[in-house]
Amino acid sequence: MSLLDHLAAQVSALKRSHPSPLHIVVAYSAGIDSHVLLHALWQLKHAHISSFQLSALYIHHGLSDNADKWQQHCATVCAELEVEFDSAKVFVDVASGKGIEAQARDARYAKLVEIAPPGSVVMLAQHQDDQLETVLLQLKRGAGPKGLSGMGRCFSRAKLSGHQEKVHFFRPLLEISQEQIHRYADEHSLVWQEDESNQNIDFERNFIRRDVSPLLNQRWPHFAQSVARSALLCAQQQALLDEVTQEKLHSLLNPNNTLSVELLLSLTEPWRLQVVRMWLDTQNIPSPSRAILAQLSKELLLAAQDASPVIQWQKWQFRRFENALYVITIPEQVSPCETLIQPPEVQKLPLSLGEVALRRGQLAEVSDFSLNINDLDIGPISVVFGGFSQRFTPQDAPQSKPLKQWFKEWKIPPWERANIAIIRQGEQIIGLLINGRFVAGKSNGHKTATQKKFDSSGTLTYQK
Template sequence: MSLLLHLQQQLSTLSRYHSSPSRIVVAYSAGIDSHVLLHALWQLRERHEFELSAIYIHHGLSVNASIWQQHCADVCAALGVDFQTAKVTVDLSIGKGLEAQARQVRYAKLVELAPQNSVVMLAQHQDDQLETVLLQLKRGAGPKGLSGMAEYFSRTKPINSYQQVHFFRPLLDISQAKIHAYAQEHHLRWHEDDSNKNTDFERNFIRHDISPVLMQRWPHFAKSVSRSARLCAQQQSLLDEVTLEKLDNLRIQKHILSVKGLLALSESWRIQVVRMWLDERNIISPSQAILMQLSSELLAAADDANPVIRWQDWQFRRFEDGLYVIPLAQEITPDVRPLALSLPVGLPNMLGVLSLCSHKASSKQRNVLPVDNIEQYPVSVEFGGFSRRFTPHDAHHSKPLKQWFKYWRIPPWERSSIAIICQQTSVIGLLIKGTFHPSKTVSVEHTKKCDEPVLSYYIQYQSNPE
């Protein structure tokens, strides 16, 4: 079957995943694979009634990157295809490999740029799938890893969480030999990435030193591996259906799982459910060893314990019957920061900014904490010191803050980030997740709206200062 006929069939297959897209975007790199995909789709665009565009991601990792960018622009101009380009930065200081980090920032930018109701086409082919499966075997992967690259997957846009970008790999059953034949038939020109010959990269080592030997011995080896990957993907899909049912039964809240429910599962199912839970939030799962630690060191810990399991930028925490996964954050140490007029105070860990304002400084402020007599009784924002007593506006008596936090069921790791607003030695309010909770001594009505404040001053919170 010709590459063009195969691609035509794949466009029809796409309807299994996605209603006919009004726009197809090619992730264009100036290499032969994406150039062939772009050209073939260009030939089919009118028959299948879709708009075609291309995006080039400039990683800045090669001195030739700008040359490749211009080549992509020229090809798209000649075809009459809309073209877009964007630069990204690959930060190697975070400890990930160059290939993995470049791939991560590339996909993130594609998700950001892809228009609504579009499908991003990726040009990976059968030989790429072979390399992927061999790499997964080398890493000791299970069925999910041995499924290789998925034919179709989705990512959520970072700004509009309800909008998704869909990716499709229509050439996974096409060999690179067919891609080269198509390029020669249509007299296409392309650029080779100079890093593709560097066998220090694992994928290049397999491509140049391993795959040719396997293909010489077994000419249909790539096709067989592709079929095995597809079978593994089918089995994984069935497993995911059952796992999702178990996961849904364990949800206390959207991102919190029941500890008792997890402990009722077998070790294998427990690990499977947690992996899916992490995958839902695009969190890279920890190693099998860490996931096995989860049962013995965290889930089975005493009720009054505060265990932590960390990996990369994440941590598992437990509170009451809830299992949480949260980002690692710098510990907030006890601190006192005075509040003065016209001198905003930045809160630690990028929690926002507090400002002490007069009623003349701004009007119609919401979510504020009124204060008075600041000349006689200075105001400060403090962290730590949970033994101090506090009387919430809707309570009849005071208790130490730590008892209120326990009563309000605030997890221990969130308590250090609560800003305590003090006037002299009295706690007049708390800032919890961006919302003020005034004491009984503060007029509650004025915390909701200050169109015409009765009191002279108020504290204002700003979450994202410019």
């Protein structure tokens, strides 16, 4: 089957599964692969073989002195084909110590999701030889079935718009070889741009492409096809495994998206780790290394009840609290401090937690975001962080307790407590600000209609 016939079949299948009208966006890099993909789609559209909207996007990484030239080439080709074209720049921190290839890929996908129209299908030009390189890299890294599945044909990423909108990605050329792509380009006299970094074998993929794949294909001419078939079988097995794992995960989930420690421990170790990996994946959190996951059971799940174990990787932590496993970003915590607030002063809270403002006069309606103060003359109002041995009596409580006991009773995790603002008048706690909501003290109830209006009354308000 020719490249064009194969692509026509892929687009037809895509149209059957995708709501009309279909908008295809080609991730265009100016290289031969994406140029052939764009030109072949243009052929299908203008030969009336298939009907869809077609556009192209170029992502400028700023990593090459030739990037501006590549962008202009893409714009020129799209103008000649009368294809709508757009481009965007991303930043890759080459000094960060992280892999440049991985950073560039992540930044590229994030930008494509950001600027591609909602519901559109972004087509990527990876082909059969790219799949071979991917599987060989995964073998080198010691991957399991998920990694050995290689690149999937399709996946979706949610836009950050808050409306559950998604951008769909599709790789229609995974069965097409690099040789077929070059043959198509020659037949249609296409002109493309070469990325000079492709010759740098310090990059693992380039080393495989230049020195390893040709040797394997010379010895076994159909090696890339065989690897692609193995990747497909691994993907099918992984899909079956995911079905069972999803069922197990659902039975372990708590309403706050934590996992039951007790139920986790009832699983065998391999299933336990498989469930944790899927749990992380559903939250778009990268799974830690196998060595770190191996610590999970002994050092955290089976730790003493009064222990506060932490397992950390990258910017994430596993924590345990109230028989539940949490995964959190490494928390920023406010250092102990005290700040006096004078009306009508607005006080910004540390770590961008929001701001509070003290207003003298008419008391506000009772609200989660306001705290009434019946007499400002009793003593100064201060916002305090730290000091949980102090006693506090909430409005509806019959007696006072140390704050740390209330926090435990209210099931507030230890890592969140340092960021709770204590509202104090003189030496008395009159309220707390917990996750942006006030908890009023017993002596600080809202003034009733029978109470006299004090000129020194006031309201402390919060906003993010």
